[in-house]
Amino acid sequence: MFDIGWPEMMILVVAALVVLGPERLPGAIRWTAQSLRQVRDYASGATSQLRSELGPELDELRKPLDEFNELRKPLNDLRGMTPRSMVTKHLLNGDDSLFTGNFDTPGGTSSPDAATSYTPPAxxxxxxxxxxEKPPIDFDAT
Structure with missing residues (x-):
């Protein structure tokens, strides 16, 4: 849910220590932990109560959400794709020597027929x- 690592956590602890002081910091941490535990208990209780009251009807309500998630799966596959990786994968057949400058590597296009395999038309x-004379107008572009 939150993408907080150890460095960010340490910054938060130091900031809390400066703001609250060493005498009130343990009580604040204890209060925060109890509050989070209570919110988690409320959420799990509400979920279990909803499941017990709706029963099989809950599965019918979840079915459209599951179908929607199935439709979103191809989009999740593209999430890690950057323009550079897409060009490398689809146009250059995985050869990234154009971007890295390593033309002598085995993945590079060092063979003469690979370099001359495609020439764009003049x-x-x-x-x-x-x-x-009026210039031509491209209605699709305007």
Whole structure:
């Protein structure tokens, strides 16, 4: 839920020590732990009460949520993909030597036919416009 590591935790403890002082810090920690435990007990009690009252109807309510989560699974697979990794994977067939500069590695395209396997077609230069000629309009781009 919260992404708090040890360095952040130590900063919070030091800040609490400065704000509360050493004499009130143990009581504040004790109060926070009791409050969190009580909230957790309330949440688990409400969940168990809801399950006991709804019974099999709860499964019917959860079915659309499960279907929605199944639809979201492909999106979760893309979560770790960055533009660089997508280009590397799909356009360069996993060869990241273009980004890393390591062209001599086995994953690099050091073979001559791999480097010349694709050449983009040469585009014809655009024709200059005549005097008072309006440029073409691309309605999809505007």
């Amino acid at each position: 585009a014809a230069p655009p024709k200059p416009l005549a005097h008072n």
